[in-house]
Amino acid sequence: MWDSSMTTLIVQGTFETLYMTLASTLLAYIIGLPMGVLLVTSDSEGIVPMTLLNKTLNIVVNITRSIPFLILLIAVIPLTRLITGTTIGSTATIVPLVIAAAPFIARLVESSIKEVDYGIIEASLSMGASPMQVVTKVMIPEAKPSLIIGAAIATTTILGYSAMAGIVGGGGLGDIAIRFGYYRYETGMMVITVILLVLIVQLFQEVGMKIAQKQDRRK
Amino acid sequence: MILLFKFVDRRRVRNIETKKTSQKPIIEIKALGKTFRPKSGEVKALEGINLSINQGDIYGIIGMSGAGKSTLVRCINLLEKPTSGSVFIDGQDISKITEKELRTVRYSVGMIFQQFNLLMQRTAEKNILFPLEIAGVDKETAKKRTAELLELVGLPDKAKAYPSQLSGGQKQRIAIARALANNPKILLCDEATSALDPSTTNSILKLLKEINQKLGITIVIITHEMSVVEQICSHVAIIDKSKIAEDGEVEDIFRNPKTEIAKKMIFSEGDQGSVIMGRNTYRVVFDEKSSSDSVIAKMVLETKCLVNILHADMKNIDGFAFGQMVIQLPEDELSVARAVHYLRSHQITVEEVGTHVG
Numbered sequence: 083m084w085d086s087s088m089t090t091l092i093v094q095g096t097f098e099t100l101y102m103t104l105a106s107t108l109l110a111y112i113i114g115l116p117m118g119v120l121l122v123t124s125d126s127e128g129i130v131p132m133t134l135l136n137k138t139l140n141i142v143v144n145i146t147r148s149i150p151f152l153i154l155l156i157a158v159i160p161l162t163r164l165i166t167g168t169t170i171g172s173t174a175t176i177v178p179l180v181i182a183a184a185p186f187i188a189r190l191v192e193s194s195i196k197e198v199d200y201g202i203i204e205a206s207l208s209m210g211a212s213p214m215q216v217v218t219k220v221m222i223p224e225a226k227p228s229l230i231i232g233a234a235i236a237t238t239t240i241l242g243y244s245a246m247a248g249i250v251g252g253g254g255l256g257d258i259a260i261r262f263g264y265y266r267y268e269t270g271m272m273v274i275t276v277i278l279l280v281l282i283v284q285l286f287q288e289v290g291m292k293i294a295q296k297q298d299r300r301k
Numbered sequence: 302m303i304l305l306f307k308f309v310d311r312r313r314v315r316n317i318e319t320k321k322t323s324q325k326p327i328i329e330i331k332a333l334g335k336t337f338r339p340k341s342g343e344v345k346a347l348e349g350i351n352l353s354i355n356q357g358d359i360y361g362i363i364g365m366s367g368a369g370k371s372t373l374v375r376c377i378n379l380l381e382k383p384t385s386g387s388v389f390i391d392g393q394d395i396s397k398i399t400e401k402e403l404r405t406v407r408y409s410v411g412m413i414f415q416q417f418n419l420l421m422q423r424t425a426e427k428n429i430l431f432p433l434e435i436a437g438v439d440k441e442t443a444k445k446r447t448a449e450l451l452e453l454v455g456l457p458d459k460a461k462a463y464p465s466q467l468s469g470g471q472k473q474r475i476a477i478a479r480a481l482a483n484n485p486k487i488l489l490c491d492e493a494t495s496a497l498d499p500s501t502t503n504s505i506l507k508l509l510k511e512i513n514q515k516l517g518i519t520i521v522i523i524t525h526e527m528s529v530v531e532q533i534c535s536h537v538a539i540i541d542k543s544k545i546a547e548d549g550e551v552e553d554i555f556r557n558p559k560t561e562i563a564k565k566m567i568f569s570e571g572d573q574g575s576v577i578m579g580r581n582t583y584r585v586v587f588d589e590k591s592s593s594d595s596v597i598a599k600m601v602l603e604t605k606c607l608v609n610i611l612h613a614d615m616k617n618i619d620g621f622a623f624g625q626m627v628i629q630l631p632e633d634e635l636s637v638a639r640a641v642h643y644l645r646s647h648q649i650t651v652e653e654v655g656t657h658v659g
Binding site for chain 1: 378380401403404405406407408410411412414416418419420421422423431432434435436463464465476479480483489
């Protein structure tokens with residue numbers, strides 16, 4: 083059953099998975115990071131309290147997070163077609179991945195930033211820092227180790243989601259696992275894709291932890 | 302007795318010379334009030350506060366925990382927005398200006414904290430650079446200023462160290478350097494020495510005094526320790542139950558505390574645990590009129606009444622000893638009467654106390 087076309091398939095699948103995961107993570111951070119920061123700063127105890135914005139953000143985040151990814155994947159198909167012009171393949175999968183991951187990332191960012199000692203923020207305010215300066219010079223740099231750990235968690239979660247997109251022909255290793263391993267009972271193929279997914283998760287997690295540790299000056 | 306006085310004196314010697322301060326208030330607080338409104342009810346943290354702090358003063362604000370002193374210091378740079386009243390910095394009512402103008406005012410009001418609040422992800426040097434970045438000072442000037450400040454606080458070799466590699470005292474020195482970066486006119490200290498051991502506390506207080514004298518910066522010190530006020534403050538305000546109980550020059554307040562809380566703060570310093578007393582115990586209070594001679598020793602000699610000193614706490618202010626002493630007198634009533642009479646005739650306040658003194 084094994085031939086070179088299978089190898090090509092696996093290699094291609096691996097690259098598709100990495101492409102989907104990394105592109106989605108990047109795009110999801112572009113949306114999720116500011117959302118997470120706003121969740122902290124607009125809080126009633128935050129540096130710029132904005133109750134309405136805070137409540138709205140919280141509701142949006144909670145709703146998006148409570149929809150199972152598989153349902154979201156199908157529900158946003160019209161939007162996916164509008165943005166990418168197609169509904170299958172890895173580029174198309176990026177759209178639902180970003181929608182699902184951004185609110186999750188917002189929560190991760192929120193909790194990382196909340197770990198920063200309020201005393202440090204108060205001190206920077208006492209020196210005349212503007213809210214924007216507090217965010218860019220205090221909150222984010224001080225939360226850096228924790229943000230990096232969060233990014234590793236986000237990346238691996240998105241990787242897991244991307245595999246699920248195989249159900250609707252999303253491309254990548256998940257797609258291969260479903261088409262060959264599930265529909266055609268090719269157990270060997272299934273095992274190989276799973277092993278590769280595990281290895282990629284390990285890699286992201288380890289690299290993330292190492293960088294976070296190196297960046298942490300608190301001890 | 303003399304020995305006791307000497308011992309206490311040496312420990313508590315204060316520098317009495319008052320520095321000439323120009324009589325222009327740099328901080329003026331008028332009818333200030335702050336009420337917190339958490340979901341459950343209302344908490345009045347400050348009420349009707351009036352304070353005027355002159356240029357060049359080292360002004361102590363002292364009170365028990367929960368008295369509102371930390372809220373008060375935060376009202377001076379508006380980290381807490383007062384619910385009523387106004388705060389003037391250098392004649393400008395800062396409760397009426399925009400956020401942007403307030404930020405500029407804050408460049409000239411440095412602040413240090415009990416927990417130092419250094420940026421943990423930045424080196425000492427970069428921490429001092431931080432307020433200069435905030436104020437938009439050009440890199441060249443900022444770098445020079447940072448080096449100067451590290452020199453001023455005596456830590457030029459720690460430029461590249463992260464806060465986690467520094468001791469408490471070193472962290473506070475870096476925090477002081479950081480607070481001074483933008484050449485402030487005022488330095489606010491919120492329990493700045495409370496997390497430090499006694500000898501480090503002394504060195505930090507010395508540094509603050511030096512800064513005050515060399516740079517002429519007005520310093521406001523929030524503390525719960527009378528010894529801090531004694532060591533470096535020129536003026537003091539005693540805050541109790543959200544109000545100012547008493548304020549004025551340190552010597553005046555120490556010499557003649559009028560309110561209960563002031564007496565309590567001044568006389569019971571260091572007396573944390575209560576002393577268990579037997580019968581016939583008396584509290585002897587020394588003030589300006591008394592205590593220049595070894596009164597107790599003379600009393601023992603003259604009345605032949607043997608005295609047991611259970612507790613003494615004296616301070617030397619302006620060459621006079623102030624403080625209190627708790628003594629136990631013998632059982633027999635006659636000698637007690639003689640002793641009490643002797644002390645009273647020397648204008649010393651004597652009162653019988655219960656079974657414990659706190």
